[in-house]
Amino acid sequence: MTIGTQLQQAIASAQSVSASLKTFALETQDQQAKQMFNQLAQNMDNTISALQARLNYVSTEEPQYKQQ
Structure with a gap:
């Protein structure tokens, strides 16, 4: 399994x-819980963005992704 594939799986999970x-x-209905869940979701969205950026970089570096 390539790093690219592993990153894609990690992104899907995230x-x-x-x-x-x-x-x-x-x-x-609990406002404190609602705020916590929203903050955690925002953190996860930031993580997804970082993983996607890494996948984009890896896609340019790994030979199997390069255009022939």
Whole structure:
């Protein structure tokens, strides 16, 4: 398994976590919990952006991604 593939899997997992946290925030009536879930979702979205940037970089470096 390549680093690119592993990054893609990590991004998909992180997106799933982010979606779950956003759902929790919508479903709770507790304002403190809602704020916590929203903050955690924002942190996860930032992580997704960082992983995506790394995947974009790796895509230019790994030979199997280069255009023939």
